[in-house]
Amino acid sequence: MRRPFPLAGLLRVRAMAEDTAAAELAAARRGERSAQERAARTAEALGGSRAPGEADLAAWQAAIAARIALSSLLTEDTAALRHAQDEVGGRQRDWTAARIRTRAVERLRDKHEVEVRAQDERAEQAVLDEVASRSTTPVSPEEDA
Numbered sequence: 001m002r003r004p005f006p007l008a009g010l011l012r013v014r015a016m017a018e019d020t021a022a023a024e025l026a027a028a029r030r031g032e033r034s035a036q037e038r039a040a041r042t043a044e045a046l047g048g049s050r051a052p053g054e055a056d057l058a059a060w061q062a063a064i065a066a067r068i069a070l071s072s073l074l075t076e077d078t079a080a081l082r083h084a085q086d087e088v089g090g091r092q093r094d095w096t097a098a099r100i101r102t103r104a105v106e107r108l109r110d111k112h113e114v115e116v117r118a119q120d121e122r123a124e125q126a127v128l129d130e131v132a133s134r135s136t137t138p139v140s141p142e143e144d145a
Helices: 008-048 057-133
Strands: none
Touching: 008 057
16 A cells, blocks of 8 residues: 655655755865865965076066966965855855755655555554454364363
8 A cells, every 4th residue: 555755756856956966066176176286286386486596687587577477376376266165165055955955855755654654554454453353263262271
């Protein structure tokens, strides 16, 4: 006597929304890792650049210009990293909200399954009780002894 879960369609839609949110969160995390790696490489390059010790004015100006460019690039990479982190935070909130909505319907499904199982067991017990009450073999006191 199986009764289908009446909200099964809603559960499928919510599960798909949760899966989509999880995929978007994973993509945002990959973007964040990429931004972290870019910022780290730029910081390393900036830290490794040195002004020439004894060089002509043009070489010295070129080295300073390169450091300024790396510094600007690091500023941009840091801003991109902050943006990526904000994106991860937003996607995390979206996934959490989707998971909460899915979990609410899953709890209703679990409750439905428990109720259906209990109804099935009651129906089975009623059949067994009916069969037992129709038993035509009376037990005599002599057979009992």
